[in-house]
Amino acid sequence: xxxxxxxxxxxxxxxxLPEEVLRQAAEEMLDWHGSGMSVMEMSHRGKEFISIYEDAxxxxxxxxxxxxxxxxxxxxxxxxxxxxxxxxNLSRGGLVDVVVTGSWSQKSLKEAGKYADxxxxxxxxxxxxxxxxxAAGWQLREGAAYLHICSNETIHGVEYxxxxxxxxxxxxxxxxxxxxxxxxxRPIDWSRVGALFAGAQKNIGPAGVTLVxxxxxxxxxxxxxxxxxxxxxLVAENQSMFNTPPTYGIYIAGLxxxxxxxxxxxxxxxxxxIERATxxxxxxxxxxxxxxxxxxxxxxxxxxxxxxxxxxSLNDAFLAGARExxxxxxxxxxxxxxxxxxxxxxxPLAGAQALVDYLQDFARRHG
Amino acid sequence: xxxxxxxxxxxxxxxxLPEEVLRQAAEEMLDWHGSGMSVMEMSHRGKEFISIYEDAxxxxxxxxxxxxxxxxxxxxxxxxxxxxxxxxNLSRGGLVDVVVTGSWSQKSLKEAGKYADxxxxxxxxxxxxxxxxxAAGWQLREGAAYLHICSNETIHGVEYxxxxxxxxxxxxxxxxxxxxxxxxxRPIDWSRVGALFAGAQKNIGPAGVTLVxxxxxxxxxxxxxxxxxxxxxLVAENQSMFNTPPTYGIYIAGLxxxxxxxxxxxxxxxxxxIERATxxxxxxxxxxxxxxxxxxxxxxxxxxxxxxxxxxSLNDAFLAGARExxxxxxxxxxxxxxxxxxxxxxxPLAGAQALVDYLQDFARRHG
Numbered sequence: 001x002x003x004x005x006x007x008x009x010x011x012x013x014x015x016x017l018p019e020e021v022l023r024q025a026a027e028e029m030l031d032w033h034g035s036g037m038s039v040m041e042m043s044h045r046g047k048e049f050i051s052i053y054e055d056a057x058x059x060x061x062x063x064x065x066x067x068x069x070x071x072x073x074x075x076x077x078x079x080x081x082x083x084x085x086x087x088x089n090l091s092r093g094g095l096v097d098v099v100v101t102g103s104w105s106q107k108s109l110k111e112a113g114k115y116a117d118x119x120x121x122x123x124x125x126x127x128x129x130x131x132x133x134x135a136a137g138w139q140l141r142e143g144a145a146y147l148h149i150c151s152n153e154t155i156h157g158v159e160y161x162x163x164x165x166x167x168x169x170x171x172x173x174x175x176x177x178x179x180x181x182x183x184x185x186r187p188i189d190w191s192r193v194g195a196l197f198a199g200a201q202k203n204i205g206p207a208g209v210t211l212v213x214x215x216x217x218x219x220x221x222x223x224x225x226x227x228x229x230x231x232x233x234l235v236a237e238n239q240s241m242f243n244t245p246p247t248y249g250i251y252i253a254g255l256x257x258x259x260x261x262x263x264x265x266x267x268x269x270x271x272x273x274i275e276r277a278t279x280x281x282x283x284x285x286x287x288x289x290x291x292x293x294x295x296x297x298x299x300x301x302x303x304x305x306x307x308x309x310x311x312x313s314l315n316d317a318f319l320a321g322a323r324e325x326x327x328x329x330x331x332x333x334x335x336x337x338x339x340x341x342x343x344x345x346x347x348p349l350a351g352a353q354a355l356v357d358y359l360q361d362f363a364r365r366h367g
Numbered sequence: 368x369x370x371x372x373x374x375x376x377x378x379x380x381x382x383x384l385p386e387e388v389l390r391q392a393a394e395e396m397l398d399w400h401g402s403g404m405s406v407m408e409m410s411h412r413g414k415e416f417i418s419i420y421e422d423a424x425x426x427x428x429x430x431x432x433x434x435x436x437x438x439x440x441x442x443x444x445x446x447x448x449x450x451x452x453x454x455x456n457l458s459r460g461g462l463v464d465v466v467v468t469g470s471w472s473q474k475s476l477k478e479a480g481k482y483a484d485x486x487x488x489x490x491x492x493x494x495x496x497x498x499x500x501x502a503a504g505w506q507l508r509e510g511a512a513y514l515h516i517c518s519n520e521t522i523h524g525v526e527y528x529x530x531x532x533x534x535x536x537x538x539x540x541x542x543x544x545x546x547x548x549x550x551x552x553r554p555i556d557w558s559r560v561g562a563l564f565a566g567a568q569k570n571i572g573p574a575g576v577t578l579v580x581x582x583x584x585x586x587x588x589x590x591x592x593x594x595x596x597x598x599x600x601l602v603a604e605n606q607s608m609f610n611t612p613p614t615y616g617i618y619i620a621g622l623x624x625x626x627x628x629x630x631x632x633x634x635x636x637x638x639x640x641i642e643r644a645t646x647x648x649x650x651x652x653x654x655x656x657x658x659x660x661x662x663x664x665x666x667x668x669x670x671x672x673x674x675x676x677x678x679x680s681l682n683d684a685f686l687a688g689a690r691e692x693x694x695x696x697x698x699x700x701x702x703x704x705x706x707x708x709x710x711x712x713x714x715p716l717a718g719a720q721a722l723v724d725y726l727q728d729f730a731r732r733h734g
Contacts, residue, residue, distance in 0.1 A: 006397065006398065007404070009404055012410070013410070013432060014407060014611070015408060022397050022405050023396075025396060026393045026396035026397065027393075029390075029392060029393035030373065030390065030393065036374035036376070036695060037695065040389075040573040040574075041383050042378065042381055043378045043379070043696055044574065045695060046378070076443040076445070076448065076592075077443050077444060077596055077597075078443070078510065078611050080450040080595060081596040081597070081610060083595070083596070084594030084595065085594070088594075111594070111595055114594075160733065165466060201611055201614075206615045207611045207614045208573070208576070208614070224481060227444075227450075227481075228447060228478055229447040229448040229450070230448070243446075244381065244446075244568055244574045245574065246381065246573070246574055246575025246616070247381055247574045247575070248573045249573075326403070328404065329410055334412075
């Protein structure tokens with residue numbers, strides 16, 4: 001006997017959220033905890049919202065075991081915003097090295113060039129962004145203000161299996177990471193990180209919130225042209241309330257953090273991520289060539305799985321059938337085409353299984 | 368017989384929203400219009416969210432009668448963000464004149480100085496930000512890139528009764544307006560405006576959305592250091608989706624726009640604003656000196672009414688009694704002290720009346 005469930009939503013972001021979180025948000029919409037207000041209606045300086053903010057900050061710090069010398073900022077502007085905000089805060093107008101592994105790091109490189117001498121330390125462009133350039137070959141410049149990586153490329157489906165150890169590579173540059181599309185799906189080795197940012201709309205909550213984790217010694221490097229609202233030091237000194245923060249998004253993020261904690265924390269999220277991704281990659285790899293994922297196995301993302309039908313004239317039928325089967329938003333990014341299944345934290349295993357069933361069924365019917 | 372109602376929320380922002388809007392948002396939280404998704408879970412590039420976006424844009428354009436040569440952008444960063452984003456987009460690094468009428472325009476002046484030669488064209492600082500400097504006396508510099516005003520000062524409670532006509536003052540500079548705290552409460556004479564921005568968290572929706580209206584001929588002036596995510600031209604060319612937009616906030620804003628349209632549009636919002644504000648100012652002015660609003664009558668805001676008790680030792684009792692009477696968030700901004708009643712579009716007349724009743728009752732008991 002099956003329980004009725006919502007359709008499975010494979011959007012790359014904004015993306016599926018835990019149903020429990022949505023139910024709680026709906027229930028509390030008109031009156032949060034007897035306050036007589038919706039969270040949307042609360043002054044960000046009132047005790048009610050401050051408690052929501054502090055709880056969200058505390059919970060995510062615990063989930064990711066963020067050391068006390070890192071500040072956690074809730075900002076606005078998303079990943080593309082951070083592509084400028086990071087160099088305005090951290091580059092000092094000097095050298096910025098970027099490892100290019102897909103669309104997102106490519107964009108970061110380009111934007112950093114407005115504020116610094118930005119260069120690709122390595123690139124996987126020659127193989128279509130389908131592998132990870134070996135760290136031993138990265139061209140790290142002495143005195144670089146930082147090295148930027150995108151630790152999971154949402155569009156190309158490439159993920160670092162572990163963080164680079166820049167010290168071991170002979171570099172003293174802080175590592176800056178765009179972890180937007182896999183944050184909270186695996187532990188983070190903070191000893192290797194200087195700053196990390198993540199747009200919320202994948203594993204955290206609604207679009208419009210950006211989490212930034214900055215090591216305190218990096219807080220005081222902003223260029224004079226850095227807007228006050230996006231100055232890490234000012235934001236840190238004001239508990240993310242220098243500007244009015246995106247209060248409702250922070251509230252939803254807090255509910256998601258609590259949900260993750262209830263499920264068993266980041267280790268359990270990682271276990272589930274491996275389980276889901278293994279299911280789907282196996283189905284693609286054992287489809288007799290009907291489907292194809294182009295990424296080198298060692299670089300494959302657990303979160304975003306782009307794939308292609310050998311016969312692309314079946315694409316429309318594939319998507320229409322998927323929708324009918326309750327499998328939503330499987331169309332690939334317009335820049336690469338094909339399909340993409342995003343399997344974020346809130347995707348139940350049953351969703352990955354339903355996708356596999358559909359993949360096999362569709363291949364049987366059209367193979 | 369009275370209908371039960373939620374407490375009245377006088378927060379200056381984030382602020383009260385129409386109860387109908389909150390109810391609809393709660394009902395649609397798990398499944399928007401049969402899509403099987405929450406609005407928070409939708410790809411911003413999918414047809415469902417595009418329809419939400421287009422409806423919001425169309426409705427606010429109709430409500431404010433925005434001419435077709437203005438683009439409407441849904442951005443992130445709030446008013447403080449725009450203090451940098453405006454000069455990065457519009458100053459060309461040249462001259463920026465600012466009329467200082469309170470905290471907000473003061474901040475705009477300071478931030479613009481990072482990107483341009485910014486100067487106060489006039490200031491009401493000498494009288495404590497309690498009046499409006501007569502336009503005839505403004506020092507407008509020839510060749511200024513723009514003149515900035517804050518058309519309603521949320522903290523000091525000063526509002527322009529009409530927009531300045533720069534052409535009549537002999538200036539060709541475009542007028543830039545921060546209308547965050549009174550947008551949609553009165554019509555806008557677009558023939559006098561070059562660009563206008565408004566943080567959402569007063570009359571529009573949740574914090575984290577910023578509306579920007581820009582005349583098309585001003586779209587191509589950005590400084591090279593302007594972040595792509597905040598470049599008006601790029602945002603305009605991509606229907607506010609160059610970056611992932613704050614989708615849920617835009618959805619709520621759209622519901623608020625529809626609510627305003629159902630109520631009778633901006634003329635009806637203005638009628639109600641005058642009615643509410645008149646009630647409250649009358650009560651303050653006829654309190655025999657028990658309460659005091661310090662703003663010159665011709666410059667008084669319909670939206671934000673700061674006031675002071677003659678005996679400030681009664682402040683805590685006033686606020687505690689107010690809360691007990693179901694009147695929330697009346698404490699003044701920390702920079703000016705005292706009290707503040709914000710009477711935005713979503714505040715029912717009954718809320719203003721309940722405040723007046725309480726003002727009179729408290730004065731009777733303590734006078």
